[in-house]
Amino acid sequence: MSHSRDLLAQLVRFDTTSRESNLALIDFVRTYLQGHGVTCELVFNEHKNKANLLATIGPADVPGIVLSGHTDGVPVDGQRWSVAPFDLTEQDGKLYGRGTADMKGYIACVLACVPALVRASLRMPVHIALSYDEEVGCLGVRSLIERFCAQPVKPLLCVIGEPTELKPVLGHKGKLAMRCDVHGAACHSAYAPSGVNAIEYAACLIRELVRLGEELKAPQHLNAAFDPPFSTVQTGVMSGGKALNIVPQQCSFDFEVRSLPAQDPWQVAHQLRLYAEHTLLPAMQAVSAQCAIGFSELSSYPGLATSSQSQAAEWVAQFCGSRDFGTVAFGSEGGLFDQAGIPTVVCGPGSMEQGHKADEFISLQQLDACDRMLERVVEFVRQ
Structure with missing residues (x-):
């Protein structure tokens, strides 16, 4: 978990409010991945001031699993924070900072599992997909999904790490x-x-x-x-x-x-x-x-309505250790992935009760549990 925490501290330092560029964060992630021998593709917006990132670990010619998250966050303007919103602050087992719950905590855990993925011999690929401008209408991910649709094989599952306290969510409006x-x-x-x-x-x-x-x-x-x-x-x-x-x-x-x-x-x-x-x-x-x-x-x-009897639901239940399938009131990029023929489940650490608020936080317990979930993903995709 210390590795996830350290990565989260780095991610929180980037002010990726939707009105700002996310390129500094994307460059940090690309450099990190390249340091582990993983190549990345960037998909820019028309103004070249924002980008999606797509990286694949493992064999690219067979269907695999997408670990997806958005890099942008909501503004802190007018909110009364007791800590600096763009510095990670640890207090009483909680990590405070803008985006810790929604959803840089999940991204940090995904990045932390990269060394294990690289070391393993994989029978199917794991795709890391990071988007921009989710908070203003799920705008950036559309060009990212086009990349998946252009590939010879589509992924079998997308796990979107919006904060659900690691409970598998199959539907949203x-x-x-x-x-x-x-x-x-x-x-x-x-x-x-x-x-x-x-x-x-x-x-x-x-x-x-x-x-x-x-x-x-x-x-x-x-x-x-x-x-x-x-x-x-x-x-x-x-x-x-x-x-x-x-x-x-x-x-x-x-x-x-x-x-x-x-x-x-x-x-x-x-x-x-x-x-x-x-x-x-x-x-x-x-x-x-x-x-x-x-x-x-x-x-x-679009909304999301993944069947509880689907292979996607079954796999995520194995990863997170729960078949307590549910729905959420907030939206996500999941409906767009599903609409493109990529079965999707929303499951990530933290709670949206803390998202978009002053003193946003994720608990250390949730960050640790997400690390454990992703360890099970690594075991699942091994030869």
Whole structure:
């Protein structure tokens, strides 16, 4: 565990908040892997300031196991930390720092098992896959998955090390994030009926979203494996207007749909668009033909629903020593791997109860347990 702890200390020092570059961390990992004789492929974003990393240990011509994690983290702005967020601090059996739980603790353990993988004679490969921009919509991993899909053989299993306290998670919801822009007609508020109030029409759209969200709670849509057991809709950001005595011309709001794996979140967006086009726009354009309502996608990723009877589930149960399969409320890159034909299970050290908060931490006990889990992975892939 001391090796994992030391590697975690190095990883935490890199500020890889999604708005920042992750290249310094990626270069550290590449140098570490090259020091053990492992070659890496980097897949850059279009601006060349972020990169995914893909490394393969063992025979590349047979299906293997992917150990996957994201390198980015959420901001510390406005949070009251009692320790330095980008220095690892140990107190009372806990390791504090941004990303310790979500999810640099897992990455550190994966890197710590590299020497054992290199020494072993492997019957199947282990792929190390590190991505960027997971926290802002699972953006970077898509080009990484394309690399797997372009290879002659696909992996048999992907283990995504999001913090689940090392319990095997087979399902999570998908997410669709959208922006709605409402363009009205401004005028002096004393003559409000002569204008088109963009904020008020945005409020009508949000009210319709609330109604659509209530419909998703109907008994026929429920899945008791999830908490909450239904797809959810919520508006999180809204802006509009210039002054109280001006009928606002512009208003925009961002909303999200977190959908059960069997449901299509785009259905909500489609129904809202129909409501805008058939109910609101005619009234708006009767006052001003320039009025409009537009929708744009901010981000999306699919849900995950791996069968408990699958080989992937069975293998991860062996690795972590538990068949207590579950689901989580948060999303992951798992749905994208699964969608590409790579069976996926989410299982990693730490708890999301600590993720995204001030004084984020992972316990030494969880880090040690993850090392033990990965030792079983090494034994599994040996000749």
